[in-house]
Amino acid sequence: MNADLDGPQTLLSETGARILFVDDEPGVFHGMQRALRPYRTEFVLRSAQSVPHALAAMRQWHPTAVVSDVAMPEKSGLDLLRITSADETLSRIPVIMLTGSAESDLKRKALDSGAVDLLEKPIRAEDLVARLRSAVRLRRYDDHIRTENTRLEEQVRLRTRALESSHAEMILRLAIAGEFRDRETAGHVCRVAHATAAIAEQLGVNQSTLHQLMQAAALHDIGKIGIPDSILLKPGPLEPHERTVMEGHCRIGWEVLRLDVGTGASPFVNTILSPPPKAGPTTPANDVMSMAADIALHHHERWDGTGYPTGARQSDIPIEARIVAVADVFEALCHARPYKPAFTVDRAVATIEEGAGTHFDPTVVAAFLRAVPAVLQVFRRFADAAPSAPTTHKPARPAADHTPTAA
Numbered sequence: 001m002n003a004d005l006d007g008p009q010t011l012l013s014e015t016g017a018r019i020l021f022v023d024d025e026p027g028v029f030h031g032m033q034r035a036l037r038p039y040r041t042e043f044v045l046r047s048a049q050s051v052p053h054a055l056a057a058m059r060q061w062h063p064t065a066v067v068s069d070v071a072m073p074e075k076s077g078l079d080l081l082r083i084t085s086a087d088e089t090l091s092r093i094p095v096i097m098l099t100g101s102a103e104s105d106l107k108r109k110a111l112d113s114g115a116v117d118l119l120e121k122p123i124r125a126e127d128l129v130a131r132l133r134s135a136v137r138l139r140r141y142d143d144h145i146r147t148e149n150t151r152l153e154e155q156v157r158l159r160t161r162a163l164e165s166s167h168a169e170m171i172l173r174l175a176i177a178g179e180f181r182d183r184e185t186a187g188h189v190c191r192v193a194h195a196t197a198a199i200a201e202q203l204g205v206n207q208s209t210l211h212q213l214m215q216a217a218a219l220h221d222i223g224k225i226g227i228p229d230s231i232l233l234k235p236g237p238l239e240p241h242e243r244t245v246m247e248g249h250c251r252i253g254w255e256v257l258r259l260d261v262g263t264g265a266s267p268f269v270n271t272i273l274s275p276p277p278k279a280g281p282t283t284p285a286n287d288v289m290s291m292a293a294d295i296a297l298h299h300h301e302r303w304d305g306t307g308y309p310t311g312a313r314q315s316d317i318p319i320e321a322r323i324v325a326v327a328d329v330f331e332a333l334c335h336a337r338p339y340k341p342a343f344t345v346d347r348a349v350a351t352i353e354e355g356a357g358t359h360f361d362p363t364v365v366a367a368f369l370r371a372v373p374a375v376l377q378v379f380r381r382f383a384d385a386a387p388s389a390p391t392t393h394k395p396a397r398p399a400a401d402h403t404p405t406a407a
């Protein structure tokens with residue numbers, strides 16, 4: 001085997017538990033070999049004559065258990081225990097200490113330092129075998145628990161991932177379903193969601209929140225599902241009372257999304273969960289939905305307080321909604337609609353810049369200006385397919401929107 005190991009390296013069996021003896025006197029190991037000869041199918045023996053050699057053997061040979069003398073020149077058996085207990089991998093190997101019968105203080109120190117057992121010299125073969133079997137059982141049980149834990153962790157990771165992906169997919173499908181009633185394309189949802197994330201990234205938002213924000217932003221106009229066709233699909237400008245109805249999409253979206261599924265606030269949701277939640281707040285609040293509800297309600301507010309539906313201003317408008325407001329308007333400006341041509345990128349950027357401090361949060365506009373290259377990349381990635389023949393389920397139609405620039 002390897003040159004770092006001392007002693008004759010006799011293998012009594014290739015299939016038994018691996019036992020490493022650490023003792024500076026080779027005679028002790030030879031005595032052990034003789035004593036354990038009848039158990040050669042059960043234990044494979046090796047020796048190391050110093051702590052450094054023992055550590056090398058533990059790393060390379062991976063013994064099932066170690067039997068170490070306490071008193072050795074230079075580094076002692078206690079040093080070996082100290083080093084192994086501080087090492088995540090080596091600490092899993094149980095160490096039995098060999099002590100002289102008079103060394104009672106040393107025995108206590110050895111147990112305190114992490115030894116699993118003590119053997120007094122001289123050692124009787126029966127005692128040694130009993131202690132070795134106990135240490136091997138301990139190690140195998142520990143290995144089993146670790147393997148089980150790893151398997152369960154992986155299972156939880158995969159299930160969590162599946163749950164997250166099905167959750168994200170449901171959100172996107174809901175958003176696309178909303179867009180189907182509107183003049184816009186599913187590409188609008190993706191572009192606004194990713195543009196929102198690109199701007200938020202410039203504001204220092206962390207990766208996990210960016211993903212939540214993207215999902216929430218995709219639902220900004222979901223309230224349009226509650227707007228009557230006669231208004232939503234009307235060609236030409238809206239009458240004032242029709243505009244009021246159209247502006248109601250913000251509150252409708254909020255009503256749809258504010259249902260607090262995560263906290264079990266909805267009795268209906270509890271009835272369709274399997275297994276049903278226990279009483280009390282056992283599940284965390286649904287952060288994406290509460291963010292989406294805020295965005296749906298406030299994405300048409302303006303920084304100066306002249307927006308709708310609440311007229312909130314400045315920092316009273318949730319930051320997520322202030323970001324979506326910029327992304328939504330910029331997306332609308334950059335894309336042709338049946339009722340308007342697309343702006344050039346320069347003109348669209350200038351329009352957003354001009355709105356800083358009145359329509360938009362100046363800090364968000366500054367982040368947007370830094371994010372423009374990333375936003376344009378998103379627009380290219382989610383570009384609409386070339387227009388095809390009109391279909392019956394998504395009629396092309398000119399219509400007045402609730403704002404001239406954003407959906």
Ligand SMILES: [Fe+2]
Pocket residue numbers: 220221249299300406407
């Ligand atoms: Fe909207």
Ligand SMILES: [Fe+2]
Pocket residue numbers: 188192220221328406407
């Ligand atoms: Fe929109």
